Amino acid sequence: METQLSKESLASPSGRRANEILRRCVHCGLCNATCPTYQLLGDELDGPRGRIYLIKSLLEAPDPDRAATAQTHLDRCLTCRACETTCPSGVAYGELLEIGREVVERQAARSLWQGLVRRWLGRVAPSIRWFPRWAALGRWVRWALPSGLADALPRRPSRLAVFSADEHRSSPPAAAARPQLGLLHSEAPAPAPSARRVLLLEGCVQRTVTPATNTAVVRYLNARGMETVTAQEEGCCGGLNLHLGQTGQARRAMRRNLDALTPLLDQVEWIVSTASGCGLTLKDYGRLLADDSKYAAQAARAAAMMRDLAEVVAELDSEESPRAADPSASRGAAPTWRRVAWHSPCTLQHGQRINGLVEGLLTKAGYELAPVKDAHLCCGAAGTYSILEPELAERLKRNKLASLLAGQPDIIATANIGCQMHLASADRPVVHWIELLPSPTA
Ligand code: SF4
Ligand code: SF4
Incomplete structure (x- = not known):
């Protein structure tokens, strides 16, 4: 052109x-x-x-x-x-x-209302401190909110959220406290002291809305000999502000996040994210902060160490001996849920270009994948899109749910908290795929 x-x-x-x-x-x-x-x-x-x-x-x-x-x-x-x-x-x-x-x-100027809403979203949604408070308040006054905002609010904490990642780190969960849906199939061994460590990003929205995801990751990785550490001061990755065109705010969030993550990087092999949107932003830090004389090197290092959880699990599988990698030899009981509709978030399939990995892991764990038409199309969640463009987001969601449910799955699995929340109105559970992987036995 x-x-x-x-x-x-x-x-x-x-x-x-x-x-x-x-x-x-x-x-x-x-x-x-x-x-x-x-x-x-x-x-x-x-x-x-x-x-x-x-x-x-x-x-x-x-x-x-x-x-x-x-x-x-x-x-x-x-x-x-x-x-x-x-x-x-x-x-x-x-x-x-x-x-x-x-x-x-x-x-171009924005109307006063639009400007206020966008500024508010750019401050509250990525705030680990404020998001849970606003979400709790929002649930009380849902009836008074504009439809886009009301629908985007998490209705309740994840149905599978029964114990926190911190609790799990110190002891395995009691049998009575295990997820009611039977998604974690075997008792995970207590975390063993390990030389191998990963830095797990807890995410700003995910830790509040679906804490079960981080719990399942810790459980799974511990059982495979990987210790997980978290950065106490972890903040938003900046992705949400980027989506809103708030570039300056996004870069400030990235620098704050790097201040929190960098001191831990010498102790870990990888940084791991379970939310493909955050993972994509982190992988892009090198480019996004390339002209920042103070942070460019740290940003490039963090980006190079960033892995999506699927990449980590696949890497661990490839390191195992063929016998141990055989699911019948190394995994716990057979899955309770048989048929899974996999929704690959855009940030995973188009952004990170990771295709086929999760599907392979689920198949290997014994699940049957339901066919999904137009799997390349977005579900309409897209950061704050479902709040700012509610009508389009709703139409995209309806189409996506029709495609996902057409194959008669028992459950829907995805890899990004935004999609998981957006699709939660489905008439069957929507979970992060890691919650479906049986924990390896010791
Ligand atoms: S596919 Fe779209 S973006 Fe690519 S060259 Fe054609 S018009 Fe341009
Ligand atoms: S496919 Fe369409 S909606 Fe998606 S990023 Fe490209 S232009 Fe935007």
Whole structure:
């Protein structure tokens, strides 16, 4: 694509980067075919190619009217990056969108209400201190809240949340306190002292809404000889602010998080996240903080050590002897739930490009995978999207649930807290996949 970016745009590193990305696009439109918002709305400006044009035009010549139009269409973008997976020319749409959102925030004003809601979300949702308080308060006044916000509130702590990760670290759970749904199939051995350690990210929303996920991870990794440590001062990874176009706030969150994580990095092999959205952001720290003279090296190091939980489990499996890796030789009882519909979050399949790993682990553990149509399409959760664009998010959720349930699964598994909360209205349990893996026996 030919570009004529303004001198002002080309004066900044982000403007020059945008120019490089734009020039790769040959405007073939293939990406529109896999874009969920284009499929729903049928408007060129609600597809990736149209959004790319909008960003290009603002970088070429600022214009308040065009900026207002661009704001509407960029706000409707889910940041799912399905278009990036489809694009044959390797256009880094996600990166371009980040730049575009920053430009739009500078060029177009928002209504007072929109501005307030976005600022509030950018402060509260990623706050480990405030999110649980606001979530509890929100449950009391749900009836008075706008529908998008009311639906996004967690209705109750995870049905499987019966003991905390800290409790598990010090002792195995009592039989009576085990999850009622029978998802953890065998008594995990007490954590053994181990030379191998990982740094587990507890997440800001996940630790409040689905603490069972972190409990299951600790249990599983301990049983496989890996000790988990957590950073007391861990904060939000910055992903939520990035989604909202609050780049400065996102970078501040990243630096704070690095201050908390860096002192522990010498003691661990990997940093592990169970939320694919947080994992993706951490993997991108090197790029996002590349021009920060103080934090660039720490950011690159943390990014290189970051692993999704599926990568860690697969790595542990590959290190085992073939006999021990045989599920019938090393695992506990057969799974209670047989048929699983797997929902791969966009941040896992399009962002981290991890495909097939979880499916392989579930199959190996004895589950049958139900077929899921249009698995590449976003469920509509997308960070704060379900709050800010409730109608589109609801339509995407309905379509996704229909695809997931069509194969008659007993249970739905996913890998990101946002998707798990968004899909929780399904008529069967929605869990993190690690809760389905039987703990290895000693
Ligand atoms: S598929 Fe790639 S090259 Fe084609 S229009 Fe979309 S972004 Fe541009
Ligand atoms: S990120 Fe998703 S919603 Fe946005 S343009 Fe790409 S495919 Fe469409």
